[in-house]
Amino acid sequence: MRWFETPDFNFIKAHKIGYVISGILLVAALIGIFTKGLQYGIDFKGGKEFVLEFDEPIEVVELRSALSEPLGSTPVVKRFGSPTDVLIRTDNEGDITEVQNTILEVVNQRYSQNEASVIKTDIVGARFAEDLKQGAMNAIIFALVVIFIYILIRFKNWTFSAGAVAALFHDVLIVVGIFTIFGEIAPFSMQIDQSIIAAFLTIVGYSLNDTVVVFDRIRENSLLYKTMDYDKMVNKSLNDTLSRTVITSVTTLFVVTVLFIFGGEVLKGFSFALMLGVIIGTYSSLFVASSMVVELQRRKENA
C-alpha cells in the first residue's frame, strides 16, 4: 500500500483557501467564546458534582425539578454514560455532607423502589478552583514560550517559531471554540476542566510534532535546493513529508477514536478534544504553519 508516493500538491498556492477556512473557523470560535464565555467545569469554577448509579434507568428532567427546591437553585442533571447513571452538579455552597444528604433524601423519597448509590464525587472550593485555573493558564503560556524558544534555537529563525506558535494558537482556539459552542448539546461533558487542559497541551505537543517534521525538511531542502524559490521549496518539503504526516495522523486518530468509544465516560471529553486536535493539527501543519513561514520570510526579505 502506498499513499502519496510522489505527491505534488500546491499547498502554498492553496494557502489562501486555507486562510479563508481558518479565518471562518477562528472567527466562529471567537464569537462563540466571547458570547457564551468559556464553559468552565468544576475544576476551574468550583462546585459540587455527584454521580449516582441507580438500579433502573431514570428521567433526568424529573430529578432536576425535584432537586431544585431543596438545593436552593436548579442543579445540572445529566446522564453519565449509561441511562442508569446521572451526574448532578450544584453550586450550593453548603457543607458537603449536608448537600449530599439532601440529594440522597430527595432521591430516596422519589425513587423508593429504585436504589441509588453515589459512585463518584468531585468537590472543589472556589478558591482552590481559582488556583487550578491560574496553574492551567501558566502551564499553557509557559508551554508556548518554551516551544517558541526551542524552535528558535534549533532552527535559528524566528519565522519558524512564529509559524509554529501561530499554528498552535490556531489549533487550540478552534478546539476551545467547538467545545464552547457545542458544549450544551453534546451527550457528554465538554466543559473545560483539568483533563481538557491536559488534552490541549497534548494537542500542542502533537501539532508541533507535525509542524517540526515539516520544518526539519524545509531546513534540509533549503540547503539542497539553494536556487529554488522559497515558496516552491517549502511546498516541496510539505509534499516530501506528506505521506508521513498522513500516516501518523491516521494511526493517532485510530487510537484516540478507540479511547473515545471504549475509554469510558470519564475520558469522553478528553478523547474528543484529542480527536479534534489531531484533525485540526494535521490541517494546520499543512496549510497554516508553513504558509505563515513563507509569508513572514517574504516580508523579512522585502523589509
Add this chain to the structure above:
Amino acid sequence: MQGNGTKIVAIAAFLIISIYYLWPTLANTLEQNYIEDLPEAERVEYKEENTQRLQELRQNSLSLGLDLQGGMHVTMEVGTAKLLRELAGSNADSTLNNVIKIAQKQAIENDTDFIDEMVSEFEERYPDGRLSRYYRSEAENITRRSSNEEIVKYLKKQRDSAVDRAMEIIRTRVDRYGVTEPAIFKQGNSRVVVELPGVANKSRIRDLLKGTARLEFRLVGQPDQISSAKERIVSYYNQQAQSDTSDSVQQGRQQNPLLEVLNPRGRNPYSVGYSTGRDTARVNELLQKQEVQELIPRSLTLMWGATPFQTTEQGQELFELIAVRSDVEMTGDVISEASVNFDQTTNQPRVSMNMNAEGARRWARITGANIGKPIAIVLDGYVYSYPNVETKISDGRSSISGIGDVREAEDLVNILLSGALPAPLEIIEERTVGATLGEESIQAGFYSTLIGLVIVALFMIAYYHSGGAIADLALMLNIVFILGILAAFKATLTLPGIAGIVLTIGMAVDANVLIFDRIREEKRTGKTLRAAIEGGYSNAMSAIVDANVTTFFVGIILYSFGVGPIKGFAVTLMAGIVASLFSAIVITRVVVDYLTREKSAEISFG
C-alpha cells in the same frame, strides 16, 4: 554485526530491567487471583501465613491511582488567617483584622504567599508600623523590638509547624480509623493532601479530618449583663424595622427581623433565646453585623448548643443560644484519657475524660471557685452542656454529654486523643471514586489499549509490510518498557495515565513512519536496499529528535502544573516518548540490520 553489539546489550538490559521492576506487579496479580480462588477458610489462613511477603509484593507493585482502585482524595488548607489572628491573641485589633482580610484576597489573586502579602499590605498602610505590636513570643525570642523581617520568619515557622502538626494528627486519626495504606503529604506551604484508598464512609472521614477538637471549658456570662445586651440588640432591630419602609408597608406590620427567627425567651438566665435548626444561620448573620457586635460586651460570646434541647410537635428541632464568657478557663490539651460510656439515667452515650496532673489541679481550682454556677463544655464552638458545679472536682474527671450516637462518640474520642489541630483545616477539594467505577475504568482502559494496539499493528503491516511487522514488534516491547519505567519510578497508574499509553501507541509508530518513509524515498533515488536503510535512519534522525523533544517539554510542563490523575498522564506521556524513541530507533534498527545483513533477507517497506 560489529556496530550492533552495544545496541543488543542495551536492548537486553532495558528489557531485563523493565521485567525486574514489573515482576512484583505480575506476582501480586497472580497471588491475588490465587487468593480469590481459595475457599473462604483457607483464604484467611493463607493471608496470615504470608502477610509479610504479600505486603512486600503489594508495596513493590505498580500502584493504581484512586480513580482506578476507588477511594477518597482530600485537599485541606490550614486556616492561615485564623492562625495569624490567634497568634496575635488579645493584641489583635480591627487594623490587623483588616490587613489579614485584604492580604488573603491578594494572595489568591497574585498567587503569592499569604504572610508576605500581609506584611507588605501592613507596611504599605503604616510605613513606620511594626508588627511587633501584635506578635510576641518568648520561646522564639520575638520581642517588642523585633523587626518585621524577624516576625515574618517567626510567622512562617509557626505556619509550617502548624501544617506539620496537622499532618501528624491526621495520620494518627486515619490510622486509628483503620484505613490501609493512606498517603498524607504536604502541598505548597499551607495544604495537606490525604489519599485514602477504598474508603466508603465519606461523611465520617470528613468529620474526622476537619475536627479541630478544640475543647474548652468556659464560665457562662453574668445574667444581668446578658439580659441588658439582649435588650440592646432587640431594640436595635426594632429601630431597624421602623426605619425600613421598603417592604414593611406592604406587609402592613413592621417586623423585627431578629425576632422573626429567634425566640428571645431563654430557658434560663444564661440563654439568650432559641431558634429552629434552619434559622440558626440567619440569626448568626444578623448577630455578625458590626453595629450589633458592638452592643455585646467583649467579655461575652454567644454560642449555639450542639444538640437540640427539644423537638416540637411539628418535628422542628430547637437549639439554644447561650452566652458564655469570652475567656477560656481551660483547654482540652490537658486531657490524658478519653473513653465512651453511657449516662446511667438517660442511657445516652457520653465521653468521659481524665486530665493530667496539671489539668486536674486547675480543674479543682476552677470548680472550687464556681460552686453552684454552671461551666460550659465547648467543643469546636458549640456548647455541649453547661452543668452546674455541685462540688469541687479534684480527681480531674469530666465528661461530654449531648452526643448523637456511639459512633460519633468513638470518633470524638479518637479526635480528642490524637490532639487538637493547631489551626482549623478547611476541605478545599474532595474527590471520591467508588470501587466499581474504578474497576470499570480499568477494564475500559485495558480494552482501549488492546484494541488500539491491534488496529495500529494491522495498519502498519498493511502499509509497510515486513517493515511494519518489525515496527509492531518494537511497539509491543515499547509497552513493556513504559510499564517498566512507571514501576521503576514508583509512578501511579491513573485512568488518564492509561489514556497516555493508548495515545503513545498511536504516536510511537511515528518515529518508524518517519524512518520507513525516508527509506522509501531513498530507494526511489535508486539506492540499494542497504544504502537506503542507512540513509533512511540517519536522515530521519533530526526530525525524530526535534519532534520528540518538544513533546517531552509539554510532558514536563503538564507534570509540574497538573495534580492527581493529570500528573499520571504526563508521566506516561514522557515514559512513552523515551520508550518509543528507544524501540523505534534502536530495536527496529537491530532487527532490520540482522535480517538484511546476516540473513540477506529482502525486507519490504511497502
